[in-house]
Amino acid sequence: MSLVQIFSIIMVIAGALGIYGALQLDIVYNNIVGPAVMPLIYSIALLALVAVYFAKGRNAPKIEWNMMLKPPKSDAWIFYILNIVMFILLYLLGTIPSILVFSVGTSLCLKRMNLVKTIVFSALWVAALYFIFVVYLGVQFSTGILIK
Amino acid sequence: MAETLSYLMLGFQEVLVPTTLLMTFIGVVMGTVVGVLPGLGPSAALSVLLPMVYGKEAIPSLAMLAGIYYGAMFGGMITSISINVPGESASVVTSFDGYPLAKQGKAGMAMGISAISSFCGGTFGIILLTIMGAALAKFALAFGPPEYFAIYLFTFVAIMTIGSGGKIIESAIALIFGLLISCIGLDVMTGTARLTFGSVNLLAGVDFLPAVVGLFGLSEIVLSLSEGEKIEIDKKKGNYKQYSFKNVFPKLHDFIHSLPAIIRGGVVGFIVGVLPGAGATIATFLTYNIEKRVSKDPDSFGKGNIRGVAVAEAANNGAASGAFVPLLTLGIPGSATTAILIGAFIMVGITPGPALFSEHPDVAWGLISSMYVGNVMLIIITTAFIPFFIWVLGISQKTLPIIVASLCVVGTYSLNNSVFDVLLMLVFTVIGLFMKKLEFPVSPVIIAIVLGGDLEFAFRQSLQLFQGNIFMSFTRPICVVLYLLSLLLIALPVVGGIKKRLAAKSQVS
Numbered sequence: 001m002s003l004v005q006i007f008s009i010i011m012v013i014a015g016a017l018g019i020y021g022a023l024q025l026d027i028v029y030n031n032i033v034g035p036a037v038m039p040l041i042y043s044i045a046l047l048a049l050v051a052v053y054f055a056k057g058r059n060a061p062k063i064e065w066n067m068m069l070k071p072p073k074s075d076a077w078i079f080y081i082l083n084i085v086m087f088i089l090l091y092l093l094g095t096i097p098s099i100l101v102f103s104v105g106t107s108l109c110l111k112r113m114n115l116v117k118t119i120v121f122s123a124l125w126v127a128a129l130y131f132i133f134v135v136y137l138g139v140q141f142s143t144g145i146l147i148k
Numbered sequence: 149m150a151e152t153l154s155y156l157m158l159g160f161q162e163v164l165v166p167t168t169l170l171m172t173f174i175g176v177v178m179g180t181v182v183g184v185l186p187g188l189g190p191s192a193a194l195s196v197l198l199p200m201v202y203g204k205e206a207i208p209s210l211a212m213l214a215g216i217y218y219g220a221m222f223g224g225m226i227t228s229i230s231i232n233v234p235g236e237s238a239s240v241v242t243s244f245d246g247y248p249l250a251k252q253g254k255a256g257m258a259m260g261i262s263a264i265s266s267f268c269g270g271t272f273g274i275i276l277l278t279i280m281g282a283a284l285a286k287f288a289l290a291f292g293p294p295e296y297f298a299i300y301l302f303t304f305v306a307i308m309t310i311g312s313g314g315k316i317i318e319s320a321i322a323l324i325f326g327l328l329i330s331c332i333g334l335d336v337m338t339g340t341a342r343l344t345f346g347s348v349n350l351l352a353g354v355d356f357l358p359a360v361v362g363l364f365g366l367s368e369i370v371l372s373l374s375e376g377e378k379i380e381i382d383k384k385k386g387n388y389k390q391y392s393f394k395n396v397f398p399k400l401h402d403f404i405h406s407l408p409a410i411i412r413g414g415v416v417g418f419i420v421g422v423l424p425g426a427g428a429t430i431a432t433f434l435t436y437n438i439e440k441r442v443s444k445d446p447d448s449f450g451k452g453n454i455r456g457v458a459v460a461e462a463a464n465n466g467a468a469s470g471a472f473v474p475l476l477t478l479g480i481p482g483s484a485t486t487a488i489l490i491g492a493f494i495m496v497g498i499t500p501g502p503a504l505f506s507e508h509p510d511v512a513w514g515l516i517s518s519m520y521v522g523n524v525m526l527i528i529i530t531t532a533f534i535p536f537f538i539w540v541l542g543i544s545q546k547t548l549p550i551i552v553a554s555l556c557v558v559g560t561y562s563l564n565n566s567v568f569d570v571l572l573m574l575v576f577t578v579i580g581l582f583m584k585k586l587e588f589p590v591s592p593v594i595i596a597i598v599l600g601g602d603l604e605f606a607f608r609q610s611l612q613l614f615q616g617n618i619f620m621s622f623t624r625p626i627c628v629v630l631y632l633l634s635l636l637l638i639a640l641p642v643v644g645g646i647k648k649r650l651a652a653k654s655q656v657s
Binding site: 003004006007010011014015017018021022025026029031032033034035036038039042043045046049050052053056071072073075076079080082083084086087090091095098099102103106107110112113121125129132133136137138139140141142 | 199200202203204317318320321324325327328331335337338340342343344345366369370371373374375376546547549550551553554555557558561562565567570571574577579582583585586604607608611612616
């Protein structure tokens with residue numbers, strides 16, 4: 001598969017969901033256009049444009065999956081996965097543990113700094129975030145459902 | 149004119165207080181750093197830092213964010229000239245002549261002229277904004293829903309055509325996708341839940357912050373990691389000497405030689421900046437080509453002509469000021485960065501548009517005045533602290549992904565204390581990655597998310613006004629002009645394409 005094909009599929013799903021959602025709504029309301037009209041127009045237009053784009057890019061090069069597992073592509077994967085881990089930890093344990101784990105994990109996995117520098121940087125960074133968001137902006141950090 | 153000047157004085161009164169001065173200073177320094185760092189453009193930086201203005205005072209917050217925007221235009225030249233790595237796309241043209249000048253040992257002079265050109269281009273743009281802003285806003289106060297619908301339509305057509313860089317289909321897909329996203333949530337006229345599929349989290353719609361942070365902030369970092377971009381910087385002390393204040397300050401004859409290019413760059417940059425979808429990058433390429441054409445020595449461009457540096461820097465800063473005209477007077481963003489600034493206005497409780505100048509003159513004129521002050525700060529910062537910014541570039545490579553990603557997550561979460569927003573941000577990161585890999589313009593998605601609801605509201609209000617007959621809007625002159633301009637924008641690339649095909653056919657035959 002090529003990137004063009006995968007992206008086209010994502011856009012087709014978006015368009016199809018738009019049509020499905022719009023068909024549940026009123027097309028006419030008080031003798032003028034109802035809430036369904038705009039999503040319907042956009043979804044149909046999106047599907048038509050994606051069809052043209054798909055046809056234009058049918059000869060696009062296929063993804064070389066073996067290259068995806070080698071640096072530097074693998075660094076991007078690891079980084080994105082660590083972001084997902086941060087999101088899950090944010091939900092479970094709260095903001096501070098999730099940022100600490102993400103910061104240490106990213107630094108070590110991507111070989112950015114040695115362990116001592118990583119720990120010092122992570123601690124300072126979490127403290128800086130706490131100061132900016134909690135002290136300065138008055139935002140409540142998430143405590144996570146497990147700690148609650 | 150006297151009225152404008154008195155309002156400008158009011159603006160300076162608002163800005164020349166310690167808090168606003170400090171915030172403007174923080175903004176321009178952060179903007180310069182952002183301009184220096186490759187892989188973190190002004191849109192990404194603004195999106196990441198946007199949550200920091202939530203609930204804060206309007207003038208200092210907006211002055212800071214605007215400072216980041218035009219500061220990035222200034223800062224982009226530092227790495228373009230010194231190491232041939234443009235920090236953001238609007239600085240690419242600066243490197244064409246700036247880097248050859250650096251190789252000739254004239255980096256200091258190039259940066260000095262660059263900083264002065266940026267200052268002149270930016271200040272020139274702000275003067276035009278001062279003159280035009282209030283007048284245009286007064287004119288726009290008479291607009292009704294049909295005029296607004298026509299303006300939104302023109303903006304979208306301009307983004308798809310002028311702003312697409314020849315990728316009309318891709319730009320249209322991005323735009324329509326954004327419009328579809330803007331439909332999610334409660335319908336403004338009937339209160340019906342649309343495209344929420346039973347999710348309570350989607351009832352309030354897709355907030356623009358998770359979208360902008362994912363599409364610009366996090367995806368930019370993931371992409372630069374996937375491409376393994378690393379910058380080698382010469383750390384020898386001698387390398388920094390050419391950036392000392394004495395060497396950076398340009399000689400008078402260099403400035404006089406560059407002056408015509410600065411004026412041309414500032415004027416054309418401002419005009420291009422006002423147009424929706426065009427932006428600073430197009431302004432720099434356009435003015436560089438104009439400068440080459442009017443030059444007596446066009447062959448010297450690309451080999452270290454100081455006018456090439458001057459015109460590009462004046463243009464990108466002029467364009468940055470120009471982009472504020474539709475933003476402040478009509479509430480219409482012409483680029484992703486100004487779309488994010490609209491979000492900032494809303495976050496501090498102010499709706500940009502024609503009423504801004506009459507209802508919140510302190511904010512409108514305070515912001516404009518902060519740009520004068522910020523430009524003065526920038527010229528001092530960029531000429532005196534160039535070695536500092538190059539040092540920042542060196543150390544940032546190790547920590548930038550961690551800093552940006554954690555700011556993205558914490559910033560998105562803190563908007564509504566919602567983990568769902570963080571999930572949305574991660575989804576938009578993937579979409580942003582695909583779009584950037586496939587060279588889709590990303591800004592139409594954001595502009596459509598910001599303006600989509602207003603477009604639909606204006607359309608449906610117009611229909612109510614005309615009792616269901618939208619063609620009645622052809623009786624209103626402003627609508628007719630805007631529809632014709634939109635048609636012209638669509639027709640131009642079509643005619644161009646047909647001409648090209650005919651020329652190719654005649655060559656073959």
